[in-house]
Amino acid sequence: MPEIYLDNSATTKVRQEVVAAMVEAFQKNYGNPSSAHRRGQAAEQELKKARAAVAQVLAAGPEEICFTSGGTESNNLAIFGLARARVRQGRHLITTQAEHPSVLEAFRRLEREGFNVTYLPVDEEGMVVLHELERALSPETILVSTMHVNNEMGAVAPLEAIKAILDSAKPRPAWHIDAVQGFARLPLVPHRLGVDLVSLSGHKLQGPKGVGALFVRRGLRLEAQLVGGGQEAGLRSGTENVPGIIGLGVAARLMWAQHTEAMAHMGKLKSRLRERVQAEIPDTYANGPQDERGAAHILNLSFLGIRGEVLLHALEEKGVYVSTGSACSAHGASVSHVLEAMNLAPSRCEGALRFSFVPTNTEEEIDYTVECLKEIVPELRLYTRRR
Ligand SMILES: Cc1ncc(COP(=O)(O)O)c(C=O)c1O
Numbered sequence: 001m002p003e004i005y006l007d008n009s010a011t012t013k014v015r016q017e018v019v020a021a022m023v024e025a026f027q028k029n030y031g032n033p034s035s036a037h038r039r040g041q042a043a044e045q046e047l048k049k050a051r052a053a054v055a056q057v058l059a060a061g062p063e064e065i066c067f068t069s070g071g072t073e074s075n076n077l078a079i080f081g082l083a084r085a086r087v088r089q090g091r092h093l094i095t096t097q098a099e100h101p102s103v104l105e106a107f108r109r110l111e112r113e114g115f116n117v118t119y120l121p122v123d124e125e126g127m128v129v130l131h132e133l134e135r136a137l138s139p140e141t142i143l144v145s146t147m148h149v150n151n152e153m154g155a156v157a158p159l160e161a162i163k164a165i166l167d168s169a170k171p172r173p174a175w176h177i178d179a180v181q182g183f184a185r186l187p188l189v190p191h192r193l194g195v196d197l198v199s200l201s202g203h204k205l206q207g208p209k210g211v212g213a214l215f216v217r218r219g220l221r222l223e224a225q226l227v228g229g230g231q232e233a234g235l236r237s238g239t240e241n242v243p244g245i246i247g248l249g250v251a252a253r254l255m256w257a258q259h260t261e262a263m264a265h266m267g268k269l270k271s272r273l274r275e276r277v278q279a280e281i282p283d284t285y286a287n288g289p290q291d292e293r294g295a296a297h298i299l300n301l302s303f304l305g306i307r308g309e310v311l312l313h314a315l316e317e318k319g320v321y322v323s324t325g326s327a328c329s330a331h332g333a334s335v336s337h338v339l340e341a342m343n344l345a346p347s348r349c350e351g352a353l354r355f356s357f358v359p360t361n362t363e364e365e366i367d368y369t370v371e372c373l374k375e376i377v378p379e380l381r382l383y384t385r386r387r
Contacts, residue, residue: 001318001319002319002365002368003319003321004319004320004321004361004365004368004369005321005361006320006321006322006355006356006357006361006365006369007321007322007323007354007356008204008297008356008357008358008361009151009152009181009204009297009298009323009354009356010323010356011203011204011209012203012204012205012206012207012358013206013358014203014206014207014208014247014251015206015207015250015251015254017250017254018206018207018208018247018250018251018254019247021246021247021249021250022208022243022244022246022247025046025242025243025246025247026243028042029042029043029046029242029243029246030043030242031043031242032239033047033231033239033240033242034229034231034239043240043242046242046245046246047067047240047242047245047246048062049246049249050067050245050246050248050249050250051065051067051249052249053249053250053252053253054200054213054248054249054252055215056253056256057183057184057252057256058183058188058189058190058198058215059189059191059192060190060191060215061218063218063233064215064216064217064218065213065214065215065216066213066214066215066216066232066233066235066236067211067212067213067232067236067240067241067245067248068211068212068213068214068236069210069211069212069241070201070202070203070209070210070211070212071100071102071178071180071199071200071201071204071212072102073212073236074180074199074200074201074212074213074214075100075102075103075106075145075176075178075199076102076106076225077214077222077224077225077235077236078145078176078197078199078214078216078222079093079103079106079107079110079143079145079176080106080109080110080223080225081222081223081224081225081235082142082143082174082176082196082197082220082222083110083115083142083143084223085221085222085223086142086143086174086221087115087142089142089171090139090140090141090142091114091115091116091140091142092115092116092117092118092138092140092141092142093107093110093115093116093117093118093141093142093143093144093145094117094118094120094133094136094137094141094143094144094145094173095107095117095118095119095120095144095145095146096119096120096121096122096128096145096146096147097119097120097121097122097337097338097341098122098126098128098147098150098152098155098337098338098341098342099145099146099147099178100147100151100178100180102178103145103147103178104119104337107119107145116140118136120132120133120136121341122155122338122341122342123342124342124343124344125155125288125289125293125342126150126152126153126155126287126288126289126338126341126342127155127157127158127289127293128146128157128158128162130158130161130162130165133162133165134165137165137166137169137173139170139171141169141173142173142174143173143174143175143176144162144166144173144174144175144176145175145176145177145178146162146175146176146177146178147177147178147179147180147181148177148178148179148181148182148183148186148188149179149181149182149185149186149295149298150181150288150298150338151180151181151298152288152298152300152336152338152339152354153287153288153294153298153300153338153339153342153354154181154288154289154294154295154297154298154299154300155288155289155293155294155295156182156186156289156292156293156294156295157177158293159177159188159193159195160193162175163193163194166194167194172194174196174197174220175193175194175195175196175197176195176196176197176198176199177190177195177197177198177199178199179198179199179200180199180200180201180204180212181204181295181297181298182295183198183200183201183204183205183252184200184205184251184252184255184256184259185255185259185262185263185295185296185297186259186263186295187259190215190217191217195215195217196216196217196220197214197215197216197217197220197222198214198215199212199213199214200212200213200214200215200252202244202247202248202251205248205251205252205255206251206254206255206358207247207248207250207251207252208243208244208247208248208251210241210244211241211244211245211247211248212248213248214235216235222235224236224237226238258359261359262359263296263297264296265359266296266297266357266358266359266361267296268363269357269361269362269363269366270296270297270298270299270355270357272363272366272367273299273301273355273366273369273370274286274290274299274301276366276367276370277301277370277373280370280374281303281373281374281377281378283303283304283305284301284302284303284304285301285302285304285348286299286300286301286302287300287301287302287339287342287344287348287352288300288342296357297356297357297358298354298355298356298357299354299355299356300339300352300353300354300355301352301353301355302344302347302348302349302351302352302353303351303353303373303377304347304348304351305347305351305381305384305385306351306377306380306381306384307350307351308324308350308351308352308353309324310380311351311353311376311377311380312324312353314376314380315369315372315373315376318372318376320368320369320372322353322354322355323353323354323356324336324352324353324354335349335350336349336352339352355369
């Protein structure tokens with residue numbers, strides 16, 4: 001049976017070049033970067049290279065990159081760090097209903113600490129409703145947090161339009177972008193957009209798990225959330241995950257070097273999968289924008305009359321790995337909060353599956369997946385109707 005991995009928004013398989021660099025780090029660069037001797041200095045040099053590689057993708061300075069344990073920690077550091085540093089300037093925060101839980105839960109905790117949070121709605125394609133952002137901003141607003149690429153259905157945030165709205169706010173609030181799904185695949189230049197904080201994660205880029213980074217615009221004040229030895233310019237104490245950071249640096253460099261061709265290739269895979277499914281299997285819908293406002297590496301499809309998780313496991317039996325999207329809703333049913341925020345019909349939410357790609361996925365894999373779906377979907381529909 002083939003193994004076809006189309007769940008790359010959940011995590012990716014680490015590239016061979018990354019594994020090789022990490023093995024070398026474990027074996028040779030085992031020093032503590034804070035140590036004064038040669039072993040320590042060698043490890044520090046490797047961190048420097050990785051910092052430069054990550055910074056280059058964002059056209060930022062290396063001193064603006066703070067390594068963390070991943071996207072969740074980067075989002076937590078950005079949101080808690082900024083809110084707690086600016087609490088005297090205001091207590092109003094803005095984010096959207098379609099964010100990742102590592103953003104939403106951080107805001108919910110801040111609400112319990114006495115901040116007011118506006119959760120902006122999204123439209124039926126998952127795009128943030130911009131006039132609501134304009135309406136929500138007030139002189140009390142200290143932070144706006146919007147994701148770059150939505151992890152469930154691929155909507156790409158209209159960053160230029162958000163910039164224009166924030167530019168007219170007085171005072172301009174800090175702007176955080178959760179770029180975990182877009183980093184090194186779509187260009188993002190924080191200094192050009194006036195973005196203050198950008199989160200990214202290694203394991204979405206064919207790099208290692210448990211490592212990520214936060215871009216922190218130079219001069220921005222954040223309250224550290226981990227205190228101790230003062231590593232990462234005092235923003236994130238703890239001995240650095242040297243092999244992980246080296247792996248992140250290599251993964252970022254390689255992904256960025258090929259991003260134009262890679263996105264074009266994945267865009268073709270996405271169109272092929274969507275077009276074939278919609279033409280060859282009745283009662284199927286694509287969720288999220290299907291034009292240039294949708295990222296090339298994420299496709300969310302609904303198969304009416306079937307529960308997503310049942311289809312997921314049936315595909316798994318054929319060697320195809322996909323995802324239903326996100327965690328459970330309050331009702332206990334596994335319905336995505338993002339699709340719910342888009343106001344999609346319950347049957348469309350329940351029957352949703354996410355297919356997500358890396359540049360090494362092939363047309364043959366897509367065709368095999370379509371053939372599996374053509375076989376499984378009618379069977380499951382028949383079975384569901386009979387019950
Ligand atoms: C948009 C987004 N933000 C944050 C995260 C969390 O990243 P990590 O798994 O590195 O903590 C994810 C991971 O699924 C994500 O998709």
